[in-house]
Amino acid sequence: MKAERSIFSDSEYHEFENSFNTVVMQYGGRLNRENIHVFTKSGLNELLDYYYWLIRSAQYAPEPYNPTGKLYVDFVDSPRCNAIAFEKDNREFIGIFLGAVARIYHIFYLFMSSPKVLIEIGEAFEESVDKKRIIELHTKDPDGSWQALRPKNESRFRVAQHLAWNAMAFLFGHEIAHICRAHLKYLETEIDSTEYLEYPFTAISPQVATQLQQLELDADTAAGEVNMILWRQHIQGGTFPLLSEISPIKTWGISLALLFRILDFEEKRVRPHYHQTHPIPAVRFMQIVYEGTSEFGENLEANHAQSLGEAFRIVDAWWKESGLATYSFRSFDEDIEKTIDELDSLRSGSKELHSSLRNLTEVRNKKIRKNKV
Numbered sequence: 001m002k003a004e005r006s007i008f009s010d011s012e013y014h015e016f017e018n019s020f021n022t023v024v025m026q027y028g029g030r031l032n033r034e035n036i037h038v039f040t041k042s043g044l045n046e047l048l049d050y051y052y053w054l055i056r057s058a059q060y061a062p063e064p065y066n067p068t069g070k071l072y073v074d075f076v077d078s079p080r081c082n083a084i085a086f087e088k089d090n091r092e093f094i095g096i097f098l099g100a101v102a103r104i105y106h107i108f109y110l111f112m113s114s115p116k117v118l119i120e121i122g123e124a125f126e127e128s129v130d131k132k133r134i135i136e137l138h139t140k141d142p143d144g145s146w147q148a149l150r151p152k153n154e155s156r157f158r159v160a161q162h163l164a165w166n167a168m169a170f171l172f173g174h175e176i177a178h179i180c181r182a183h184l185k186y187l188e189t190e191i192d193s194t195e196y197l198e199y200p201f202t203a204i205s206p207q208v209a210t211q212l213q214q215l216e217l218d219a220d221t222a223a224g225e226v227n228m229i230l231w232r233q234h235i236q237g238g239t240f241p242l243l244s245e246i247s248p249i250k251t252w253g254i255s256l257a258l259l260f261r262i263l264d265f266e267e268k269r270v271r272p273h274y275h276q277t278h279p280i281p282a283v284r285f286m287q288i289v290y291e292g293t294s295e296f297g298e299n300l301e302a303n304h305a306q307s308l309g310e311a312f313r314i315v316d317a318w319w320k321e322s323g324l325a326t327y328s329f330r331s332f333d334e335d336i337e338k339t340i341d342e343l344d345s346l347r348s349g350s351k352e353l354h355s356s357l358r359n360l361t362e363v364r365n366k367k368i369r370k371n372k373v
Contacts, residue, residue, distance in 0.1 A: 007056055007070055016072040019088045023195070024095050028078035031098055044075060044101065047165075051094075051172050054226075058180075060372045066180035066361060069368040073172070075101070079141035081266040083171060085178040086195040092184070094175045096168075102142035104171075105164045107262050109149040110134065110322070112160035117318055118254075121242060122155030134322050138269065155242055162240045163251065166231050167259040173223030181222055182360035183215045186353070189360075199267050199277060209275035214350040216278050217343075218357070221291045228252055249304045253288075253311025257332075260284050261319055268327040279346065282330050282339045285312050290343070309333075 008016060021030040033041050051073050061067045072093045076084070079099040086093050111117055115127045133149060151157045178184060178196045187193045191208060204212070228249075234240055235248040243251050260281035267278060278284070289308050312332040319325055330339065 006052060007059060008072075012070070016070075016091060016093070017074070019091060020072055020074055020093050020095065023086055023088055023093070024076045024084065027076050027080070027082075027084070027095075027097070029076070031075040031077040033075070047096075047101075047168055047172075048073070048075075050169065054172070054176070060369060063365075066365055067368045068176060068180060069371075071176070071179065073175075080270070081142065081199075081263070083175055083198045084195060085175045085184060087179075087184050087188075088194065092179050094172070094179070096172065096175070099142050100171065101168065103266060104167050104259065104262060105161075106142050106149060107137070108160045108164035108167070108258065109151060109157075111258060111315075111318060112156045112163075113149070113151045114318055114322075116321075117314065118156075118159065118246075120246070121159050122151075122153035124153070124156065126152045127156065128152075129322065134324065137265070137324065138326060159240075159242050162243060163255045163258070166227065166252065166255040167262075169230070170223050170227045170256060170259060173227050174219045177219035177222035178215070180361070180364075181218060182357050182364050183219065185360040185364060186215070186357055189356075198263075199271060200274075203274050204277070206275055209277055210346070210349070211353065212277040213279050214346050214353055217284070217287050217346055218350070218354070220284055220287055224256070224288050224291060227256075231255075247307050249307040250311050253285075253308040254314055256288060257281065257285055257312040257315040261315060261324070265324060265327065272327075279342070280330060280339075282312075282332050282334075283343045283346070285332060286339055286343050287347075 017030070024030060031044075033044055036044075055068045055071050055073070058065065058068045059070070069092065072091065074093075074095060076082075076095040076097045078097045079102070080097050081100045081103040082097040083100055084093075084095045084097075086095075110129055110133060112121075113127045113129050115124045118124070130149075151160055184194065184196055187196060190211065231252045232248045235243055235251070238244070263278065264281050267276060279287075285308070289305055309332060316331045320329070320331075332339075
């Protein structure tokens, strides 16, 4: 039985699938995984298995947690680096664009192909980066060729996969937060939209851009807490033995720092003249550091802020050296007061928003728990 079938009856599954395809058809339609390379198909199926495991784990979560309910997730057949959360016919959905998977794995492979990155992993001196592949990042949407970019050393290839997998897990958790923290309901009341497209294809007003940035930070916080705990459990449980000698917080930070850089790069590459819907990576990462202190508690190491800062610096150094800092770029240490001010401005301006979200979330949660059979 497919992983996604485990929370749906057969009739429900087909109804959800049809509704999903109807909405995402405008972006390329539901991806037919039978028509792609066997290696890619296997990887996508593993991601779906994990996504549905997360959904099942929290399907009817008790208070104070937010239940996922019967949430449908699938891939969208589009080369764009994007994701969407939406509601249709009183059902909730998440769509991950194939281009997001391709771009994330593409850049994580290039990252671990650098002989200067995580030199304690494998034989780093064997690695080299094809500059042509870096240049193509500026001009081409991602495609299926990312599998050819794997690092030469097998251990470094596996680590690239592990880090990219965690980035995809965080991205999914982020989309779950848009639904379970009632961001969709909020947008429906504020701008009459039942879709939350991460990177809209049309212009938006400065006010809406600010609201979206505040929602993005809220989704990062929710995704970050669960993602960090699960990542640490995987490391300590021996799932990723190649990373066992490195601080889990450091490798987790590298995964998120590189993900934030990738998404920021894609937004500025594809939407250069629009108001930005996401805070810059330094602000998003600073939020993770802040919330790591107040929310994640004992699950973090004593020197977690130092480990996270080191992780961001590793990513920044590689990003600059690779020539990817084409668009406006601010490192974690550069103008740190400005970064803090921007984060504080978004946080202080979101008090009314969070009050609305709490009320909307409570209504959603009661409805889901009431429908539990």
